[in-house]
Amino acid sequence: MASRLSGIRLRRAVLSALVVASVAVPVSGAARPAEVPAPVPATSGTVPVASAQALSERYDATRAVLVAAERTATAHGDGKRAAALREFRAPGRQVLTFDGRDGGRLFEVFGDLSTADRIAVMVPGAGVSVDNYWRLRSGSTSLQRASGDRAVVVAWLGYQTPTTVSLAAVTSGRAEEAASGLTSFLRDLGASKPAARTTLVCHSYGSADCARAASGAQGADIVRQ
Known part of the structure; x- marks a missing residue:
């Protein structure tokens, strides 16, 4: 019964307008x-x-990766990217993985993953990138606060999202590219936290990513926005 109530609570939080508004882009x-x-x-x-x-140890190691990427962006003359990377390594941030190549990939944890019994993985739709990641972060923090102390939210920017108005946004190429990485992430997460209940929160184009990934990873619920 407690598990069912926790699931209901998470689902209600997922459906809140805060999440929709913060993950969506104009x-x-x-x-x-x-x-x-x-x-x-x-x-x-x-x-x-x-x-x-x-x-x-992983969060500390990723901060070192962010420092190196920030230096590279600064040398390249991209002050906007350098400033974004500086924010990612601010005190208290828990960036699990960062790869700045090919537009950037980023997984950030909100809450204590070591004690969590419920995990929501936020998968963004079109128009979200490292440089405007604050949209995904805002939705993730809102959902984590609404879900309770034992819940964790992972912001999964694991693919190069298409622009909001583009051919890529209406075709499946980017979704197919993302699905493999999302499936691998879910399997790793399941091995790391086998007793935790996992929910995919998928916005817009990200729903296509989730649909493909869910077929290869067992035990994950899907909520589409």
């Missing part, structure tokens, strides 16, 4: 930010054992 047709070079990350994208020590 249909503006703006061009994607220019891609900038970035070093090969020293950490892999796998999820470590969900102990407090292992997670702390």
Whole structure:
């Protein structure tokens, strides 16, 4: 019964307007930010054992990756990207994985993954990137606060999202590209936290990613926005 109530509570939080408003982006047709070079990350994208020590070590290692990427962006003359990366390594941020290449990939944890019994993975739709990641972060923090102390939200920016007005946004190519990475992430998460209940929260184009990934990863609920 407690598990069912927790699931209901999470689902209600997911459906809140805060999440929809913060993950969605205006249909503006703006061009994607220019891609900038970035070093090969020293950490892999796998999820470590969900102990407090292992997670702390991973977050510290990812901060070092962010420092190197910020320096590269600064040398390239992209002050906007450098400023975004500086925010990612602010005190208290828990960035599990960062890879600045090919537009950037980022997984950030909100809450204590070592003690969580419920995990929501936020998968964004079109128009979300490293440079305007605050949209995804805002939705993730709102959902985590509404879900309770034992819940964790992972912001999963694991693919190069299409621009809001583009051919890529109405075709499945980017979704197929993302699905493999999302499936791997869910499997790693399941191995790290086998007793935790996982829910995919998928916005707009991200729903296509989730549909493909869910067929390869067992045990994940899907909520589409």
